[in-house]
Amino acid sequence: MKLNPQLAQSIVDHMMDQIPYSINIMNEHGYIIASGNPDRINTLHVGAVDVIKQGKTLPMDQVHGSHGQPGVNMPITYEGQIIGVVGITGDPAKVVPLASLLKTAVELLLKQSVVDQEKRENEKSQQRFLYHLLQATQDHPAPASLVAEARELNIDLTIPRTVVAIRCQVTDLERLNTDPTNLTFTLADNIGLVIVQADFVRRRLLKQLAVQKIAYGVSEPTTLVGQGAQQAVATLKLRENFQDDHLTEYHQVQIIDLVLKSHLPVQSLVNQFAELFGSETGKELITTIREFIKCNLNVNQTAKHLFTHRNTVNYRLEKIKEAFHLDPKKATDLFQLYIGYAYFVNRDDLTSDIFSLK
Structure with a gap:
């Protein structure tokens, strides 16, 4: 487990908005990877090196060259291993409690980041599995390898x-x-x-x-x-x-x-619907035949749904009869119209536009 510099810097930035002290976070080798002072990034922190060697919290009461300031440094641990150091610059007597809180916060965030990463990996694995599972149909049953993967994910495919x-x-x-x-x-x-x-x-x-x-x-x-x-x-x-x-x-x-x-030979009907769809009057006819079917051939109910008079519905049905040479009031003719309409509204190139038929 290694400290992520981006995560470490975000912690430093957030904490320094809350407390009046400079904060540094060092990696497992003692180099600063996050700091309130950008000039110190990638420089060696001698106090952190000592903490890593001794494996314990060390206060610094005086300046140690250009890379060590008074303060306190505490080891950051993950699963019993020191993976870095957190340090706060200032009077050790004042900053030790803050450093202890910061150390705890960093360790908790690290644990949470690991949990989140594992969750993301599990979700990716499950999504890959589901992608392949979705290929399983009557013609293409799930292969043995997918069945075995399902067992690992505790998914019973039976x-x-x-x-x-x-x-x-x-x-x-x-x-x-x-x-x-x-x-x-x-x-x-x-x-x-x-x-x-x-x-x-x-x-x-x-x-x-x-x-x-x-x-x-x-x-x-x-x-x-x-x-x-x-x-x-x-x-x-x-x-x-x-x-x-x-x-x-x-x-x-x-x-x-x-x-x-089944790809029935109804292209002529589809073409006629497409031609009607090109004008407002034609769209009214398409809407009428759709509602007429939905209303089980009930003219009065169709008129009610379309907020118009029954005579208007009958007039439009006559226009549909003229356009298609099929009488929507006859069962066999209506069946052909319905099939043609179904192919028309389910064309891939029409899906985004068909919602204009209100």
Whole structure:
């Protein structure tokens, strides 16, 4: 264990704001690595050398050359080893109590820095593990090496887990995950994953997200975390793209997710939706067909949601019929429109713009 000069200097700067004495911190060889006097950095402190040799606190009652001033020097220890010295310049009778407090503060901060470093390393190891675990799907099961690593992290891969995809910043993910048994991972596009084992923990998390009106998607329980992550993210994105807050569970969107992955030949419908999206009138038609579907083909309910008259809704439905040559009031035609709309709103190049459809 070695003293970090940056940490040592920050301690010196903070303490010298509180007390009217000059402070020095020396490394294990007696060289000053932090000081209230910048000119003394990297110079040898003879008092510190004596402290290191004798292994005890030594007061200095008089000047020792240009590199030793009256004061007191105390050893800084970590796990029984002297790793440095802290010194305060001044009358030893006055500064010994302050030096003792400073020595204790430095040692506590060192211990905390070690704990924090270990925590960061553990988090990095867990994140690397989760990155590889997220590759585990039905087509690509977890390799034996990953299973062994899971055991070292006390993670049982045979237990089904639910993945919750959340639209949030990294800092928000840390705040939202209140259960230490959960695993978390941050994806691109401000999507955080919370991998939950216990069902009551999942219910509590979802309740919290609902109260705070944070968009999320939930996978089916699975031992294949990568597959669960795909389901959760698909649910979240479909919820956002369809602008339907009732879509929260994968089973609600599974059919449309599979349809989208089937790459059906609906490009002509997608092109027509894209053409409509280029004008305000066209956007009104797209919004109308979306709400008409969400309202289960109920014209009155659609009009209520759009804050307009039912005759306006009927007029727009006729315009949709003319544009697509498909009647939205006929089940088979509406099915085609719905599929085309689904492909349209889930285009990668449209994701950031589709939220303008209010």
